[in-house]
Amino acid sequence: KAGVTQTPRYLIKTRGQQVTLSCSPISGHRSVSWYQQTPGQGLQFLFEYFSETQRNKGNFPGRFSGRQFSNSRSEMNVSTLELGDSALYLCASSTNRGDTQYFGPGTRLTVL
Amino acid sequence: QQQVKQSPQSLIVQKGGISIINCAYENTAFDYFPWYQQFPGKGPALLIAIRPDVSEKKEGRFTISFNKSAKQFSLHIMDSQPGDSATYFCAASTMEYGNKLVFGAGTILRVKS
Numbered sequence: 314k315a316g317v318t319q320t321p322r323y324l325i326k327t328r329g330q331q332v333t334l335s336c337s338p339i340s341g342h343r344s345v346s347w348y349q350q351t352p353g354q355g356l357q358f359l360f361e362y363f364s365e366t367q368r369n370k371g372n373f374p375g376r377f378s379g380r381q382f383s384n385s386r387s388e389m390n391v392s393t394l395e396l397g398d399s400a401l402y403l404c405a406s407s408t409n410r411g412d413t414q415y416f417g418p419g420t421r422l423t424v425l
Numbered sequence: 426q427q428q429v430k431q432s433p434q435s436l437i438v439q440k441g442g443i444s445i446i447n448c449a450y451e452n453t454a455f456d457y458f459p460w461y462q463q464f465p466g467k468g469p470a471l472l473i474a475i476r477p478d479v480s481e482k483k484e485g486r487f488t489i490s491f492n493k494s495a496k497q498f499s500l501h502i503m504d505s506q507p508g509d510s511a512t513y514f515c516a517a518s519t520m521e522y523g524n525k526l527v528f529g530a531g532t533i534l535r536v537k538s
Contacts, residue, residue: 356516415471
């Protein structure tokens with residue numbers, strides 16, 4: 314099976330812009346979670362989607378949003394970018410609640 | 426109460442030695458404890474995981490020891506190899522919160538040849 318794929322792999326934006334990141338889960342996986350990884354804060358949970366519904370949400374401002382499509386692919390959007398949003402954004406997929414999560418390679422976002 | 430505390434922050438081990446990384450948690454609702462390995466430029470990859478009904482799980486050179494009463498768990502890497510040099514993260518989750526993983530801060534392991 315192909316692994317979790319994320320596009321794009323690298324992205325450079327300027328403050329105030331918005332960005333959309335995409336994640337394609339492993340075939341058959343219906344749960345997609347998003348994490349932000351930074352040197353200072355480590356790995357932090359953003360949100361999880363299952364069958365097109367947000368099932369859980371972390372402590373991030375409303376500028377961070379996501380959605381999931383009927384084929385389980387997911388996108389996350391960050392509006393009004395801030396310098397502090399520079400991070401590696403990771404997507405993980407699993408079959409369901411409590412099952413092993415498999416991570417993609419991440420999208421490296423740099424905000425200038 | 427959602428935190429997972431991981432130590433040490435970094436570790437240098439000789440080739441063939443044992444690497445030990447420790448984690449502690451507070452939330453007794455946590456019921457799944459995975460360890461992830463991450464190489465530069467890659468996403469975390471699951472190494473081994475344990476649930477609280479067992480005290481130890483071994484897969485090849487990797488062993489998780491779990492102490493439910495102390496709310497601690499640790500990763501032991503036997504016969505450490507230079508290829509094991511990576512960042513290791515412990516994590517915890519509970520079915521209550523779906524698939525949300527709470528991660529430790531990470532341990533940078535360097536195995537000297």
